[in-house]
Amino acid sequence: MSPAPATPCHDARRLTARRAIALSCLAGLLLTGTSSAAAQEAPAIRANPDTVRNWNRFVDGVYQLHLQHLRDTEVRTESRPGGYPEGSLGGPDFFHEVHYYDAATGRLLSRIQWEREQVQTIHSIQVYLHDDEGRVRVDYYAAYLPVFRNAPMNTLVNLHAYHGELRAFRQFDASGNRRYEQCRGRLEGESLWLDAEFFPVEETLAESDTYQRCFGTLQEQAGEHIDPLHYLRGTAQWPAIRPDSEAALDQLISQYARKSGITPLRADLRVKGGDARYLKGDDPQAIAHYDAALEIDADLYEAHFGRGMALTRLGRVEEGIEAMDRYLAQAPGSALGYVQRGLAHLALDRQEQAVTDLRRGLTLDPDNAEARAALQRLGQDG
Incomplete structure (x- = not known):
């Protein structure tokens, strides 16, 4: 060793x-x-x-x-x-x-x-x-x-x-x-x-x-x-939290709520609380937490990403794309952001925008299976 x-x-x-x-x-x-x-x-x-x-x-x-x-x-x-x-x-x-x-x-x-x-x-x-x-x-x-x-x-x-x-x-x-x-x-x-x-x-x-x-x-x-994520361009996973049971997820949600009450200006805790609720499938509450984070720190781009994911899953796809636009304006090296925005465009049958975003995501992360599969469904060379 x-x-x-x-x-x-x-x-x-x-x-x-x-x-x-x-x-x-x-x-x-x-x-x-x-x-x-x-x-x-x-x-x-x-x-x-x-x-x-x-x-x-x-x-x-x-x-x-x-x-x-x-x-x-x-x-x-x-x-x-x-x-x-x-x-x-x-x-x-x-x-x-x-x-x-x-x-x-x-x-x-x-x-x-x-x-x-x-x-x-x-x-x-x-x-x-x-x-x-x-x-x-x-x-x-x-x-x-x-x-x-x-x-x-x-x-x-x-x-x-x-x-x-x-x-x-x-x-x-x-x-x-x-x-x-x-x-x-x-x-x-x-x-x-x-x-x-x-x-x-x-x-x-x-x-x-x-x-x-x-x-x-x-x-x-x-x-x-200075930015550890510099080494993860296009590879970061979301959400970062992955509790191994429903009970662990519920416990995590309770802890984030308690910590946010103790330190109410911790916008990052609001984002984590939103991520946990997204995992639980509670998209309205997830969005409420992302919005609360952005009220504290309007430049917290992680909140825009989570908000875009939750809005899209709720069927509010246009709003989800707008949130992803804001996220990518601050994190232009995120393959994950381009892929998810591309899939949202695809849900609205905007194939040209979808292909552009998916190809950009694949350029940043050549191993992104989600982007490759979506392009193949569109008859594009993944």
Whole structure:
């Protein structure tokens, strides 16, 4: 089995540093938990609404990456209990942590801490993407506090690079802020540990041969990597939630309703509630939840998609197409959106528009069986 990828937080005493800057771990990472004292303080957090929206959307995208791993790969799992010190928020049995491995290679694909008392509630999640040699090239991480789940308290995008015996990563948060970078290994026979958390770094260091060997191939900004769904153009599934029983679905609906009451400005929770009701077949209630989400955040394109699906299934196809138009204006790389809009056009016997959308969807996702089958029914070469 391959060893688990190293996390971005390490004990600086493990290696002899050849050159180091601000040797420290970011206290807020929570990769291995919080201290009892820190958890008991539970400081009030005043969050920017845009940050709340973007960071919650980031978590949803990371979870979609995890689901894609499960679809693409035969997975083996390992589970272990976990929590926080007795007397602290959450307590010692707060979550169970599941590691998801590629059964063939042993590579760690994802790890999720699931809250024990809440169905399908993520406490923290980390998803790894590997290069052709099996090395981690990008990983995403997000974590919530045990309480006050208005938004994740940490979101991380780590870009990795390798040069000889050196391994480096550069870290950003979901707002695109550069947070941390680290390089470790051996260079010209000597141990190297180089890290920084203040940017921009000094010009003399940035231009040095050592720094360039470590970080020279990594981009200065997070760019498209800031959106985990960048890797899923045309492959994302909907709805993301897939309870395994009617009882589990009902429990999920109750939980979303309760959470929305506690944090009424969480538009993403309204969308999830709408998705759950769509799965239950309650399209009018699903639409009501999508509308409520859009009243909070008019740019929440996931709500337009769900609304389009529910309206179309209710027979209000023209309205469904209009909702899909709004969705695709914000998510032009979504094969799923084009395919569903194409099928809606087909329901209205608009074959030319249907073929255009279905072909666009198939271009974005060549394996989309629904688009291929619809085109074949129309006598088109799928």
